[in-house]
Amino acid sequence: MNTRVVRIDEQHIDDTLIEEAGRIIREGGLVAFPTETVYGLGGDALNPASSKKIYEAKGRPSDNPLIVHIARMEDLPALVRTVPETAKKLAQAFWPGPLTMIMNKSEAVPRETTGGLDTVAVRMPSHPTAMAFIEAAGGYVAAPSANRSGRPSPTAAGYVVEDLDGRIDMILDGGDVELGLESTIVDLTVEPPMILRPGFVTREALAETLGQVEQDATLFTRDSGQAPKAPGMKYRHYAPKGELTIVRGSAAAVTNYINARLEEERKNNKRTGVIATDETIAEYSADVPRSVGKRKDVNTVARGLYRILREFDDEGVDLIYSESFDGNGVSQAVMNRLLKAAGHRMINV
Numbered sequence: 001m002n003t004r005v006v007r008i009d010e011q012h013i014d015d016t017l018i019e020e021a022g023r024i025i026r027e028g029g030l031v032a033f034p035t036e037t038v039y040g041l042g043g044d045a046l047n048p049a050s051s052k053k054i055y056e057a058k059g060r061p062s063d064n065p066l067i068v069h070i071a072r073m074e075d076l077p078a079l080v081r082t083v084p085e086t087a088k089k090l091a092q093a094f095w096p097g098p099l100t101m102i103m104n105k106s107e108a109v110p111r112e113t114t115g116g117l118d119t120v121a122v123r124m125p126s127h128p129t130a131m132a133f134i135e136a137a138g139g140y141v142a143a144p145s146a147n148r149s150g151r152p153s154p155t156a157a158g159y160v161v162e163d164l165d166g167r168i169d170m171i172l173d174g175g176d177v178e179l180g181l182e183s184t185i186v187d188l189t190v191e192p193p194m195i196l197r198p199g200f201v202t203r204e205a206l207a208e209t210l211g212q213v214e215q216d217a218t219l220f221t222r223d224s225g226q227a228p229k230a231p232g233m234k235y236r237h238y239a240p241k242g243e244l245t246i247v248r249g250s251a252a253a254v255t256n257y258i259n260a261r262l263e264e265e266r267k268n269n270k271r272t273g274v275i276a277t278d279e280t281i282a283e284y285s286a287d288v289p290r291s292v293g294k295r296k297d298v299n300t301v302a303r304g305l306y307r308i309l310r311e312f313d314d315e316g317v318d319l320i321y322s323e324s325f326d327g328n329g330v331s332q333a334v335m336n337r338l339l340k341a342a343g344h345r346m347i348n349v
Helices: 015-026 048-058 073-078 085-094 128-136 157-164 203-210 251-267 298-314 330-341
Strands: 004-007 031-033 040-044 067-069 099-104 119-123 170-173 184-187 194-197 243-248 272-276 288-291 319-323 346-348
Touching (some): 015 031, 015 040, 015 170, 031 128, 031 157, 040 048, 040 128, 073 085, 085 203, 157 298, 243 251, 251 272, 272 298, 288 298, 298 330
Parallel strands (some): 004 170, 031 170, 067 119, 243 319, 243 346, 272 288, 272 319
Antiparallel strands (some): 031 040, 099 119, 184 194
């Protein structure tokens, strides 16, 4: 398959290109497109064959649910049995934006899209290109992140090409994404609502709208053996090719431990990398040191994380050590992704 890459300017969207991308979806093909979070791999959410193609292109387990993307609130009722009052409140507060809501699905949504579940995950992205594309595609686009399963999610079109060239029909290149981490996922089929994946819409922000909001107990622990109710819950995700270990402790203890490990690994002819911040990066002696952003601005850390994981692959790094990013709000999303990428390898010092 020849994958066509087309550049899209969100300030001056080419309607002809968007209509072509929409036609590909309506005819059962696959198109990668930018959102404010990461690039998504889109197919027709109501076509079982399209969802199967998505799983095949990504090499994704078929019990890992896909998120259905919509561009208009009035399109939501067709996907769910009923629209809960909680969903209406959250949509008013956070849609369009980086929030995915899980509700009981309607008969219109095939189980191939939901990973065999009776629930469906729905999101309305805020990216102008994504919104125009979803409408052109018929209004219902199933889209996980546009990467090979297990790899870091793509924050630029070049990473989509790296993983999926020859596997999909088209890539809409909208440049670098704004946020860099996937959407928050909240389950509205339980009471109180439960966060199944942390993101930029934080627990604190959700609680301001809904009151009590819980977090799934496995967000920061090893995967359970249960079928995942939302993307990213069961399988190893976001992983670089090199082995990643997170080091938690005081700043001095973390620096000393990592530098000692770097010295030891050099004797073993291992190529090493470090994930640190602008404030600490100069203190490390890795072969490939990388600052992920400013510790005092966790949004910069979130935006840079997947990019530097990809850069370690480009540099042929064997072993990676990362500082930890504990805290509330977006820090929880960063740690969730780091723990997944590391296979929960973490050292306390």
